[in-house]
Amino acid sequence: MRKISALLIAGVAVVAGWPGAGPASAAPGFGEYVALGDSWAADATVTTPSTEFVPLGCAQSARDYAKQVAAALAIPNFRDATCGGATVHDLTRPQEVTGGVNAPQFDRLTPSTDLVTLEIGGNDTGLAPAVQDCLTLNPAVSPCQAKWVPGGVDRISAQITAYEPTIVAAVRDIRERSPHARILLVDYLEGIGISGGCFPRIPISDTDAVWVGRKLIELDAMLARAAAESGARFVDTYRGSAGHDACQPPGTRWVEGLIPFSTDPAGLVVPFHPDQLGADHQARAVLAALGR
Structure with a gap:
C-alpha cells in the first residue's frame, strides 16, 4: 500500500472465466512464476521480513502467499516483486522505499514466464488513505463520510470505477511481456x-466501518x-474470509487491526494487513484457482 500502516481490505464473491482452463486434474506444472503487487500481495510484515527479492522497505x-504457492507447486524459477506502497505505476517504474529501490516490477517478467499473480489497486483508488481518515476518538463522528462523500457524491466509488481501465491495461501489458503466462488477478480478503x-x-x-466495508x-x-x-483469472480471496475480519479475536482474524501485535505469528505486525493466517488463506485461494 502507499502507506504500509494503511488499510487495504476488500471483498466480492465473483469468479471470472479463464479461457482455455482445463479440469483441475489436467493443470500443468509451471517453470517460471512472477508475483506482482502491493503490500497485501507482499503480506507486509515487520516480524518475518524477507530481502531475497526486494529491499527491506517493501516489508x-x-x-x-506467493512464496507458499511457489513452494507448493515446486516452481524452479520464482521471482517475488511485491512491495508495500506499490501502485500500478510502480509496475513500470522504480519504487523508492526505505533502504533502497525496488526495480520496476515488470522487469521480472520474461517471455518464458508462465505464471503471474497480480494484486494491486487499493492505493491507486485512494481507499488506503481514505481509511486512515476514518480514525476517530468519538464513535458518534464519521469523518470518512464528511470528507469522501460530500453532498452525497462518493469520491472513492468514482475513483474505483475510473481505475478499471488501468487495471485492464496492466494485465494486457503483462501478456505482451509474457505471452504464454497464466495471469491471476487476486482480490482483497475481508478486513472490515x-x-x-x-x-x-x-x-x-x-x-x-460499514462504508469502508462496502468500498x-x-x-x-x-x-x-x-x-x-x-x-x-480472478482469484476470490474474499469468499471464505467472512468472520475473519480485524474485529475478531486472535487466532480467528486474518487481518490485523490498529494494535500492532499478533499471535499469528507472535510479534509486531503492520496494522490493517493480513497476518499469517490471512496469507495462508490467500495461498489456498490461488492454488484452488490453479486446480491444486
Whole structure:
C-alpha cells in the first residue's frame, strides 16, 4: 500500500472465466512464476521480513502467499516483486522505499514466464488513505463520510470505477511481456465487514466501518470485471474470509487491526494487513484457482 500502516481490505464473491482452463486434474506444472503487487500481495510484515527479492522497505514477508504457492507447486524459477506502497505505476517504474529501490516490477517478467499473480489497486483508488481518515476518538463522528462523500457524491466509488481501465491495461501489458503466462488477478480478503465496526478496539465509527466495508466490496467487484475484460483469472480471496475480519479475536482474524501485535505469528505486525493466517488463506485461494 502507499502507506504500509494503511488499510487495504476488500471483498466480492465473483469468479471470472479463464479461457482455455482445463479440469483441475489436467493443470500443468509451471517453470517460471512472477508475483506482482502491493503490500497485501507482499503480506507486509515487520516480524518475518524477507530481502531475497526486494529491499527491506517493501516489508515483504518470508511467507507471503506467493512464496507458499511457489513452494507448493515446486516452481524452479520464482521471482517475488511485491512491495508495500506499490501502485500500478510502480509496475513500470522504480519504487523508492526505505533502504533502497525496488526495480520496476515488470522487469521480472520474461517471455518464458508462465505464471503471474497480480494484486494491486487499493492505493491507486485512494481507499488506503481514505481509511486512515476514518480514525476517530468519538464513535458518534464519521469523518470518512464528511470528507469522501460530500453532498452525497462518493469520491472513492468514482475513483474505483475510473481505475478499471488501468487495471485492464496492466494485465494486457503483462501478456505482451509474457505471452504464454497464466495471469491471476487476486482480490482483497475481508478486513472490515459491512455489519459495523468494533470501537474502541478499532477507532472507527460503525457508520464509517460499514462504508469502508462496502468500498472494499466495490473494489473487488471492479477487479473481477477487469479480470473478465482482460482474460485473466480472478482469484476470490474474499469468499471464505467472512468472520475473519480485524474485529475478531486472535487466532480467528486474518487481518490485523490498529494494535500492532499478533499471535499469528507472535510479534509486531503492520496494522490493517493480513497476518499469517490471512496469507495462508490467500495461498489456498490461488492454488484452488490453479486446480491444486
